[in-house]
Amino acid sequence: MKRFTELIQQLEMSNKTNDKIAALVDYFSTADEQDKPFVIAMFTGKKPRRPVTTALIKEWAIELSAVPAWLFAESYHSVGDLSETIALVLPPATYTSDRKLHQWINELAALNGKDDVAKKEYILKAWDSLDTQERFIFNKLISGNFRIGVSNKMLVNAISKQSNTESNKIMHSIMGKWKPEEISYQELIAGAHVNTDNSWPYPFCLAYALENEPASLGEPAAWQAEWKWDGIRGQIVKRNGELFIWSRGEELVTDQFPELHFLQEDLPDGTVLDGEILSVKDGNVQAFSILQQRLNRKTINKSQLNDAPIGFFTYDLLEYQGRDLRGETMAERRRLLVEIMSGLRDKDVAILSPVINFSDWDELAEIRKGSRENNSEGIILKKLDSLYHSGRKRGDWWKWKINPYTVDTVMIYAQKGSGRRANFFTDYTFAVRDGEQLITVAKAYSGLTDKEIKEVDSFVKKNAIEKFGPVRTVKPELVFEIAFEGIAESKRHKAGLALRFPRIARWRKDKKAAEINTLDDLRQLLASTL
Amino acid sequence: MALITFTNKGIYCEQGDFYIDPWRPVDLAVTTHGHADHVKWGNKAYLCHELTKPILNQRLGADLNIQTLPYNKELSINGVKVSLFPAGHVIGSSQIRLEYKGEICVISGDYKVEYDGISTEFEPVKCHTFVSESTFGLPIYKWLPQDIVFQQIRDWVSDNHDKLKTSVLVAYSLGKAQRLIKNLAGDVPIYVHNSIANLNEGFIRAGVDLPETIRITPEHKKEELQKGIVIVPPALADGKWMKSLQSAATGVCSGWMQVRASRRWRSADAGFALSDHADWPGLLSAIKATEAEKVFVTHGFVSTFSKYLNEIGIASEEVVTRYGNEEEEEKEILTKEA
Numbered sequence: 105m106k107r108f109t110e111l112i113q114q115l116e117m118s119n120k121t122n123d124k125i126a127a128l129v130d131y132f133s134t135a136d137e138q139d140k141p142f143v144i145a146m147f148t149g150k151k152p153r154r155p156v157t158t159a160l161i162k163e164w165a166i167e168l169s170a171v172p173a174w175l176f177a178e179s180y181h182s183v184g185d186l187s188e189t190i191a192l193v194l195p196p197a198t199y200t201s202d203r204k205l206h207q208w209i210n211e212l213a214a215l216n217g218k219d220d221v222a223k224k225e226y227i228l229k230a231w232d233s234l235d236t237q238e239r240f241i242f243n244k245l246i247s248g249n250f251r252i253g254v255s256n257k258m259l260v261n262a263i264s265k266q267s268n269t270e271s272n273k274i275m276h277s278i279m280g281k282w283k284p285e286e287i288s289y290q291e292l293i294a295g296a297h298v299n300t301d302n303s304w305p306y307p308f309c310l311a312y313a314l315e316n317e318p319a320s321l322g323e324p325a326a327w328q329a330e331w332k333w334d335g336i337r338g339q340i341v342k343r344n345g346e347l348f349i350w351s352r353g354e355e356l357v358t359d360q361f362p363e364l365h366f367l368q369e370d371l372p373d374g375t376v377l378d379g380e381i382l383s384v385k386d387g388n389v390q391a392f393s394i395l396q397q398r399l400n401r402k403t404i405n406k407s408q409l410n411d412a413p414i415g416f417f418t419y420d421l422l423e424y425q426g427r428d429l430r431g432e433t434m435a436e437r438r439r440l441l442v443e444i445m446s447g448l449r450d451k452d453v454a455i456l457s458p459v460i461n462f463s464d465w466d467e468l469a470e471i472r473k474g475s476r477e478n479n480s481e482g483i484i485l486k487k488l489d490s491l492y493h494s495g496r497k498r499g500d501w502w503k504w505k506i507n508p509y510t511v512d513t514v515m516i517y518a519q520k521g522s523g524r525r526a527n528f529f530t531d532y533t534f535a536v537r538d539g540e541q542l543i544t545v546a547k548a549y550s551g552l553t554d555k556e557i558k559e560v561d562s563f564v565k566k567n568a569i570e571k572f573g574p575v576r577t578v579k580p581e582l583v584f585e586i587a588f589e590g591i592a593e594s595k596r597h598k599a600g601l602a603l604r605f606p607r608i609a610r611w612r613k614d615k616k617a618a619e620i621n622t623l624d625d626l627r628q629l630l631a632s633t634l
Numbered sequence: 635m636a637l638i639t640f641t642n643k644g645i646y647c648e649q650g651d652f653y654i655d656p657w658r659p660v661d662l663a664v665t666t667h668g669h670a671d672h673v674k675w676g677n678k679a680y681l682c683h684e685l686t687k688p689i690l691n692q693r694l695g696a697d698l699n700i701q702t703l704p705y706n707k708e709l710s711i712n713g714v715k716v717s718l719f720p721a722g723h724v725i726g727s728s729q730i731r732l733e734y735k736g737e738i739c740v741i742s743g744d745y746k747v748e749y750d751g752i753s754t755e756f757e758p759v760k761c762h763t764f765v766s767e768s769t770f771g772l773p774i775y776k777w778l779p780q781d782i783v784f785q786q787i788r789d790w791v792s793d794n795h796d797k798l799k800t801s802v803l804v805a806y807s808l809g810k811a812q813r814l815i816k817n818l819a820g821d822v823p824i825y826v827h828n829s830i831a832n833l834n835e836g837f838i839r840a841g842v843d844l845p846e847t848i849r850i851t852p853e854h855k856k857e858e859l860q861k862g863i864v865i866v867p868p869a870l871a872d873g874k875w876m877k878s879l880q881s882a883a884t885g886v887c888s889g890w891m892q893v894r895a896s897r898r899w900r901s902a903d904a905g906f907a908l909s910d911h912a913d914w915p916g917l918l919s920a921i922k923a924t925e926a927e928k929v930f931v932t933h934g935f936v937s938t939f940s941k942y943l944n945e946i947g948i949a950s951e952e953v954v955t956r957y958g959n960e961e962e963e964e965k966e967i968l969t970k971e972a
Contacts, residue, residue: 116894116897116898117897117902117903117904117905118903119898169773171773172942175773175938176773178772178935178938179773179774182772182774182893182935183774183893183894183895184895185895188893188894189774192774192775192776192892192893193773193774240894
């Protein structure tokens with residue numbers, strides 16, 4: 105437990121990926137063998153059944169610390185995390201315990217089915233044997249919710265480094281079906297429960313944003329134009345009868361998209377497709393906001409399958425008959441891709457991403473204006489004689505995106521930034537008008553110059569109305585134009601909608617708060633995208 | 635009539651016609667300690683502890699009209715007996731005791747109850763009315779004994795040495811810096827920023843037993859600094875100056891570091907919950923020891939702490955003051971000094 109506590113502290117102390125990976129590598133090199141699979145399970149979201157309810161844990165903590173319930177609530181408000189609040193308010197421990205992490209987890213699991221008296225006795229005794237940091241971890245073990253900024257990718261990279269194993273094999277292995285109490289760390293690395301020889305993907309080829317006029321690219325005939333779809337870039341791998349779907353973040357997402365599982369039968373062995381995972385209904389691409397309902401879910405229900413059916417638009421062919429095609433030209437890869445796609449049964453689910461015909465750049469610019477109508481983000485240009493590069497390489501692939509949406513809003517809350525900007529109010533919340541009310545629609549913290557930040561900072565200091573911890577409510581006076589990439593329905597937000605990638609486009613000093621957009625304006629925009 | 639009232643200039647004693655820690659210019663400012671949120675420039679006269687004088691001269695000007703008192707010695711001002719008692723907050727920090735016709739009032743300024751090795755130890759003073767700060771007035775704030783925290787800091791420093799990183803501790807130039815110097819001296823050289831070095835010189839001249847430190851200059855090579863400990867004030871922790879120090883690890887020393895969210899917010903490499911303010915048990919024990927009939931709660935978790943005192947049977951009232959922005963105020967001072 106002490107070693108794991110130390111790991112969590114190290115992970116929290118740094119926001120640099122390299123430091124975090126170093127801490128994880130060190131942990132997996134030195135920690136208790138039996139603890140390791142439990143840590144991997146925890147960090148990848150494999151949750152055990154919760155043995156004690158939050159309400160009981162809170163009740164016992166209040167009782168033991170002898171603070172009034174209202175004062176506990178104030179403390180929680182200030183800390184912002186229940187596990188941590190409990191760890192801090194409890195009286196100091198009277199003895200120490202050297203139990204290992206997996207012992208604690210197993211003991212907690214064994215509490216399921218016991219009565220509240222037995223549960224209480226166990227929890228109170230545990231609290232009394234742990235220091236503040238360990239208690240915090242222990243409380244997190246009860247809830248099973250660890251959010252400490254370790255992505256699957258980061259974890260996989262660390263284990264890969266520690267064990268000197270290819271990272272995509274580790275990803276395949278830990279995304280498979282296994283239980284921490286039944287598998288050893290060595291078996292997990294070796295992928296004893298899966299066959300990692302079949303799954304490996306290729307690094308994606310990425311495009312740079314086009315900054316100059318497209319005419320600077322020369323002859324239009326040398327280029328292939330496609331829509332730049334707004335979904336999740338993915339790779340579909342079929343080898344030795346097995347099918348794997350990888351996302352751009354190199355996460356294995358096969359289980360999330362059952363609609364694509366027919367490809368296991370339809371694709372010949374030794375085929376790798378590059379494309380975009382999208383929500384596709386009746387052959388039409390739906391807005392990203394609809395696809396979102398399907399992302400990062402452990403289970404999918406019928407209505408989600410119905411409302412947000414998945415499709416895969418294929419861009420490229422990376423492996424053909426078991427042969428690496430990346431050294432062939434775009435034109436040749438496309439020819440073979442067309443051939444593969446024509447052999448599929450369900451052409452409404454796995455779709456060949458269409459090529460846009462154009463004869464000069466002006467014509468293409470005109471076509472690009474219609475991007476939003478088919479829910480794309482603009483156009484992607486690929487040189488017909490280009491090879492498939494690993495990662496980004498300037499010159500062969502360009503993305504030519506359309507301009508973002510914008511909305512005029514007024515700032516209503518401000519919060520101090522971090523790092524270099526810790527002494528300035530740099531994080532703002534923006535609202536639009538809804539009748540007499542102002543309704544929050546976005547939070548943003550980038551897009552202003554240092555000089556503007558200082559100006560806004562001084563405005564906030566002079567015009568703060570209320571103080572909630574680090575947040576200030578300010579007089580609704582400063583108008584900002586917010587740029588964003590999309591809009592979605594949202595039950596979590598008071599506005600009933602949420603903006604995607606909002607950022608400050610400019611400070612509209614020429615506008616008054618009375619001139620900002622209304623919630624109705626945004627509702628209309630939302631309706632037009634669905 | 636009450637011995638003190640809370641006015642828009644600060645805490646006022648009408649019988650003696652003077653202010654305690656006023657935030658607007660007055661004739662006589664009785665000063666608890668040298669932090670910028672408690673003492674301002676522009677008063678006609680100051681009364682403070684003899685070790686607070688070098689701080690005021692350093693920060694507000696050499697030509698101030700300052701009268702000093704040692705601890706525990708009485709001075710009569712217009713019939714009000716004024717005396718100073720150690721507050722344990724920083725060097726020279728004092729609780730102000732006022733007595734008039736048998737009525738006793740104590741204004742604590744900022745205080746902590748644990749002895750820090752350099753500031754005179756806090757001394758409880760019995761009184762009828764007590765004015766208490768409440769910076770850390772929530773039960774989540776319970777400090778570990780300072781020996782344990784200093785051991786954590788030493789371990790961190792030696793770990794940084796192994797990793798060839800420079801250990802940079804972030805601490806207020808007045809108070810926390812001297813506390814760190816006193817408790818960490820001996821193992822490795824300690825380098826301090828100008829603003830700290832200036833204060834230290836003043837203290838040493840005034841007879842404070844402060845271990846030797848080295849003033850950082852641009853000539854210091856990073857290899858030298860890497861072998862020691864560097865102490866800088868918070869205002870510099872995020873700036874250009876820190877960027878010039880390559881491969882630095884920063885450790886923030888502040889009571890706020892008790893909470894994870896604050897540690898992350900400061901984006902430091904390490905946070906040490908080392909505070910010059912009383913923690914929750916400290917506030918409660920100090921207040922109980924005064925046996926006061928009435929406790930005024932200022933800067934901090936004012937309403938929460940005051941509500942709790944009333945619940946446990948200690949009559950209490952919230953007071954709005956302008957204290958408690960040490961960090962922002964210190965930054966202003968540094969800007970002026972630079």
